[in-house]
Amino acid sequence: MTEYCAPLADMQFLLRERIDLEAIARLPGYEDVSLDLAQSVLEQSGRFASEVLSPLNRTGDVEGSRWQQGQVLTPNGFRQAYTRFIADGWNAMACPSQWGGQNQPRVLAALVEEMWHGANTAFALCPMLTRSAIDAIAHSGSPRLQHTYLPKLVSGEWTGTMNLTEPQAGSDLAAIRTRAVPAADGSYRLEGQKIFITYGEHDLSDNIIHLVLARTPDAPEGVKGISLFVVPKVRVGDDGLVGARNDVHCVSIEHKLGIHASPTCVMAFGHNGGAVGELVGEENRGLEYMFVMMNAARFAVGVQGIGIAERAYQRALAFARERIQGAEPGTRRRERVAIIRHPDVRRMLLLMKSQTEAMRALSIAVAAAVDLASGHADASERARHQAFAELMTPVTKGWCTETAVKIASLGIQIHGGMGFVEETGAAQHLRDARITPIYEGTTGIQANDLIGRKFARDGGHAVALVLEQMRTLARALAESSELRGAATVFSTAVEALASAIRYAIIHYANDIRAASAGAVPLLRLFGIVAGGAELLHSASLARKRLDATNPGAAETAFYVAKIATARFYVDHVLSQAQGLAHVVTAGAAAALDEGVF
């Protein structure tokens, strides 16, 4: 079986042509950033993904993580791979240099993280969760917490988890019941049960640092009474030395559809007197601190979807090139051909390829905005990039993950009967992808965030700006003889999106149920159009390169394919925009009809 192969050409194209990497290199702390360095990092991470992580993907799926009396054993090879992963510095890549990180920009980290997820998504979840814990402590933790935990979380010597969900509190975090009682020494004692805790217990590291949402005794009801705590598996003294085992234990792991190698833990806090926890920031502000890192975590899950989609595409493409079946239609030749010659197989492959490239381009645009928002010299530029990143995060998360599921399913279809056989590997991608539209906030939650917080945050200014940029792009494309037809479809799609957004903004204010009923179709529509804008932008950049320079054969093939891929996307994906806008603007009454159930 061929291993995952990082899509370096497309990634380098985005860094070289789409992103203003020089602007990012001008930001404080990013002085070392350069295209050369980035290419070298991508090549190295691509090699690590192919050689170390990819070979463990199927074996990890078959073996799974196993629970044994409170311990969790990860599949064979995972521990060695993790040791190499942190030794090679990958865990620290995008972390602050203050704590030992390499402080690489988000644009580069997003591409590298896509590789981890493409090669072995169950493995990649562990460092992904560690990064969330780092973000939370770095943003909101006391200097003591930072000094105690960040160096080892950044190096990867310790890993991190997020403990939010409880049996009665999934999407609804207001329902959290885990209690945290203050102790005399300023720490807290936590009691309660958390579920769905990714890598809540494992054998990859010596300590696990749990970030836990809980309520103090006199906390107000609801979301305003939730605090955030650090609860280490093994307690850590002020001297940084590791002390006693804390009262937090993994009591079981779930049997899941996919990501079998990633242990999804039920965690019991305080079965023996209470787990010792330290407050992050102030009491009752836990959700607020969570939201600081939530955008990053949600973006990361979107990238996970892209990684799995890319892997599913690579596998289907390799199969379609090898599998001989049937004569080519429309020719007189009788010999059998590889199924990639069959029009419907091409159509499916192109759905996979074009949507994956659209998602990648969109995610990198968002990542660049995150970089520029954090360090740009001009405050108004920072604000503009921040608004764009916040607006597009739920779109990236929701659209990339929902689309990843469809792409993985197409991958099975291209394999025919072989796709249903687990040994082939195509089925694992569907099983693994299927969680991505659920965790870190379901697509419904993302869509509500989009039409509520994100549209409203600046009076609709950010979303209006995005639409305006799309219209500008449409006008520019209309000047190109090659892309004029595509520009027409794109322009229609943009106006469909605009009408759906208008509907959502108006109704969110005075008929929130009507707006909510169309929120997910609107998010999908937004993703489709924003991804289309990115692909068409890429196509116009490719055309410029073809016209202006004298590219070599490989480059020429890449640019030609980029244009063809964008055109396919326009007619096969972007063309669905009006139908989706109809769902948003005309579908609420029927969805809310009380007589139907």
Added chain:
Amino acid sequence: MTEYCAPLADMQFLLRERIDLEAIARLPGYEDVSLDLAQSVLEQSGRFASEVLSPLNRTGDVEGSRWQQGQVLTPNGFRQAYTRFIADGWNAMACPSQWGGQNQPRVLAALVEEMWHGANTAFALCPMLTRSAIDAIAHSGSPRLQHTYLPKLVSGEWTGTMNLTEPQAGSDLAAIRTRAVPAADGSYRLEGQKIFITYGEHDLSDNIIHLVLARTPDAPEGVKGISLFVVPKVRVGDDGLVGARNDVHCVSIEHKLGIHASPTCVMAFGHNGGAVGELVGEENRGLEYMFVMMNAARFAVGVQGIGIAERAYQRALAFARERIQGAEPGTRRRERVAIIRHPDVRRMLLLMKSQTEAMRALSIAVAAAVDLASGHADASERARHQAFAELMTPVTKGWCTETAVKIASLGIQIHGGMGFVEETGAAQHLRDARITPIYEGTTGIQANDLIGRKFARDGGHAVALVLEQMRTLARALAESSELRGAATVFSTAVEALASAIRYAIIHYANDIRAASAGAVPLLRLFGIVAGGAELLHSASLARKRLDATNPGAAETAFYVAKIATARFYVDHVLSQAQGLAHVVTAGAAAALDEGVF
């Protein structure tokens, strides 16, 4: 966990209001058919499905069938359930009375079979395959073959299989290599390997009758050199007594994404001198005989999709009514509500419900046509119904199975994180459903059948008639104040379908690759519009009942829900028709672009 519950109200509605059951009762052999009898059969089969098959669905999935030295052990309870299934006469239900069957019409059998698949699709595959074997022998076998095999296949004492696929011959049956050499006694000796043989070996019955495609020594190349053979697991003498074990063996079973309880076998023919087979009909006409029963088998897989979709819907609906999470948006009430009160959950539930009901209504319309095609007194009526059934079979198979996968995936989404946990049961439906768009001809194969054979078979007359009936329905709906808005969307969808069909017919003749590139989107479009026509027809029948009679509370609720469900489908599903037509009519060039891979 709640068990499968047959959707009796909707099934009875279709038999009572949609289907002219009296016309079917006038057909020869169907004299006993009546609405009362049908209702009683549905109630009994519903009970069997809930009480006997449904409880084995998850246990069968977890345990799976196991291969042990050539034997296959089905999961605990399957053998007892099968024994009751045949003792109660369910296997013989739709079989010819000449061979001990009950000769029930297709409309009733389709509903009953939907129940088996809804309750336990891995179990239901065994009788489904037996029916295909019965069809093949009844249509094309010699009197000796019929007398030897049909009584015991009809009773279910023996089961049947279809042996088509070989490693190099999947969708491309022309590539079959299994050899059949004539012996002195008029029988044949078969040698070769078949893969993906559903219930090729098991412990449910004492004998297994394999229908096998193979080539005789001097057969012509390609599809015109394939013959059909009966190869029993245990040989049967002229006296009907069971003799020696035949040289056909199960050498392994597949590890699959789903339908774990259904053994998918690799069958070796002739490892010890050749498996004794008997020719069905004449040499080299095997594919032709296969095609006789292919339509029925493909229709049956479509029904399987409907059954799984219904089960996924029931599970999601039950969960959405129980699961408490979050306050209801748009109200001042702060208490948490069942998630069915959340607009996006309603939208997902209604996507599941409306598409499932649309698929069921379409499948029953096709089943009625099969009944009328086989027995109507008027030859032109027979021909008309036959043409409709043949035209709509690939649509039913392709659309109902692709949609079932999407519905099962929505079922997971409604469950949130719980949906990803296997114990919940929602994930199994996705895993089980995922094979249905692949076997008995992938959706690509169905779509090629549709735009090739089925559109062309009568110069496009059958498809033109369907479009005309849709336009008539649209005009009638426009008269209704309640459905006028829906009629507008429907009418637009019908014309979008018409334009896509026109494109496919024209291009099939002179640019087959362009037609093929859009064949699957066209099939989907056809399914969506045909299903919409059925739902809108049902809604208008429901309105008539509400206006004309004084129905009781339960009936009123059913009719009101039927109208609301149709309206939802119009705005959320039918509204996608124009986008799909664009894919068909404008998407071929990009899909066929040579520069893209």
